[in-house]
Amino acid sequence: MRTIYIxxxxxLKRYIRKKATIIGSLGQPIIFLFVLGFGLSPIYAxxxxxxxxxxxxxxxxGMTVLFTSMFSGVEIIWDKQFGFLKxxxxxxxxxxxxxxxxxxxxxxxxxxxxxxxxxxxxxxGFRPENLALIxxxxxxxxxxxxxxxxxxxxxxxxxxxxxxxxxxxxxxIQPLFFLSGAIxxxxxxxxxxxxxxxxxxxxxxxxxxxxALSANNIFPxxxxxxxxxxxxVVLVFVGxxxxxxxxx
Amino acid sequence: xxxxxxxxxxxxxxxxxDDISLDVEKGEVxxxxxxxxxxxxxxxxxxTTLLKPTSGEIxxxxxxxxxxxxxxxxxxxxxxxxxxxxxxxxxxxNMQLHAILYGVPKKVYVERIAKLFRLxxxxxxxxxxxxxxxxxxxxxxxxxxxxxxxxxxxFLDEPTIGLDPQTRNHIWNxxxxxxxxxxxxxxxxxxxxxxxxxxxxxxxxIDHGKIIAQGTIKEIKERASVESLEDAFIKLTGKxxxxxxxxxxxxxxxxxxxxxx
Numbered sequence: 001m002r003t004i005y006i007x008x009x010x011x012l013k014r015y016i017r018k019k020a021t022i023i024g025s026l027g028q029p030i031i032f033l034f035v036l037g038f039g040l041s042p043i044y045a046x047x048x049x050x051x052x053x054x055x056x057x058x059x060x061x062g063m064t065v066l067f068t069s070m071f072s073g074v075e076i077i078w079d080k081q082f083g084f085l086k087x088x089x090x091x092x093x094x095x096x097x098x099x100x101x102x103x104x105x106x107x108x109x110x111x112x113x114x115x116x117x118x119x120x121x122x123x124x125g126f127r128p129e130n131l132a133l134i135x136x137x138x139x140x141x142x143x144x145x146x147x148x149x150x151x152x153x154x155x156x157x158x159x160x161x162x163x164x165x166x167x168x169x170x171x172x173i174q175p176l177f178f179l180s181g182a183i184x185x186x187x188x189x190x191x192x193x194x195x196x197x198x199x200x201x202x203x204x205x206x207x208x209x210x211x212a213l214s215a216n217n218i219f220p221x222x223x224x225x226x227x228x229x230x231x232x233v234v235l236v237f238v239g240x241x242x243x244x245x246x247x248x
Numbered sequence: 249x250x251x252x253x254x255x256x257x258x259x260x261x262x263x264x265x266d267d268i269s270l271d272v273e274k275g276e277v278x279x280x281x282x283x284x285x286x287x288x289x290x291x292x293x294x295x296t297t298l299l300k301p302t303s304g305e306i307x308x309x310x311x312x313x314x315x316x317x318x319x320x321x322x323x324x325x326x327x328x329x330x331x332x333x334x335x336x337x338x339x340x341x342n343m344q345l346h347a348i349l350y351g352v353p354k355k356v357y358v359e360r361i362a363k364l365f366r367l368x369x370x371x372x373x374x375x376x377x378x379x380x381x382x383x384x385x386x387x388x389x390x391x392x393x394x395x396x397x398x399x400x401x402x403f404l405d406e407p408t409i410g411l412d413p414q415t416r417n418h419i420w421n422x423x424x425x426x427x428x429x430x431x432x433x434x435x436x437x438x439x440x441x442x443x444x445x446x447x448x449x450x451x452x453x454i455d456h457g458k459i460i461a462q463g464t465i466k467e468i469k470e471r472a473s474v475e476s477l478e479d480a481f482i483k484l485t486g487k488x489x490x491x492x493x494x495x496x497x498x499x500x501x502x503x504x505x506x507x508x509x
Contacts, residue, residue, distance in 0.1 A: 003348065003349060005348075006344075006348040006349065010334065013336070013337065014337075017336060082331065083328060083330045083332035086328055087332045087333075088349065090297060091321060091346070091350060093318075094318075247298065247300065248293070248299075
């Protein structure tokens, strides 16, 4: 437990000490929120969808969490390049503890970013439907963060080069994001698209956020919970296996 | 203390370490020498559980390294050839992180960290970020960190690389003192032969993955029938300049890190 704690706190310290990154990484969600939010809202309203900001805000929060947590995997590659990973790998601790510590660290950073973006959406006019469900939204924010942080770490475990990781991650993130229902409703879609969005775990995460924040979900909430927890468990197994194969 | 039996490491067709056997007794200051790319770091990585041997066995303080890695990890400290500190943390935070990874109780580590900081003369800089440290300071911090969990063996992979004579002298005096007072076994690699003559008790020379000579410094010099260890080393390993093993990008990285110190 102390191992997990110290690795977690290390990542938080590193995050808090880089103030420029905190501000900088809010840029993308703000652009998406304002450009898409205000740009598409007249059409969306005309099509009978209602207030687009109410629809897209949970999607933007989900996007922030997806990007931040997946990219947190790059820390493992930094640690390899700067040698610090060796220090953790010669220590008498299990690979599971290292993996969980790192994943929780990345997840916590993503949760903070997600909360910051939530505050920004409030500024853009978003109003949660039911304040009592805010804790539920938070729970799902945690689950999404954990899942994709584990994903990023599992990918990073066996990679050595810093240029390669963003390329691979972008290649994974873009389809995950665009095919998740973050920016359009997952209703009446062509068969292929419908299938892809249903095997994308992020769809369930964003749908659950929408359940809690906009009262506008299509999957049953328990299904979303089950999918997120199930996929996370699988990713932890994969990640720990990958870690056990790392030779430095 | 360290027992290596028929240790081999292969990367595909390349044999980095070829069937080596070694015995290091408790309390020794053992120098593991060889030209670049001879297999020194690969051997140290196998000794310290970072690499799995292709074949052969290693016993460290009675523990089988391959069978019981976690127990082995407790018994040694290591200073790597390349830097391994977290630059974004302070010196104290680096030490604290190490203590917690090794399960040292808080009461013990607070005192021990303070003591080690005094020993390596960094106590006035303990709350500075490591990124502001000079190469020598980082090295001293790494040595202090390697000793934090009171290991019985200390591995030093080129501990004095890129350091000025003052810092080198300082670090070695400290290592020697530690070896004499706490009976810590030292296993180190270096390219400075005068360091070996000054501080080493026994040596082994590895080349092309094979041990080509081992014994006391006197024995090696007699065998090569020369006056200095440097001459003996060159006589035994030849005059040819070696390429470092491994892939080019990794070596570039290593070189630039060494220069950055």
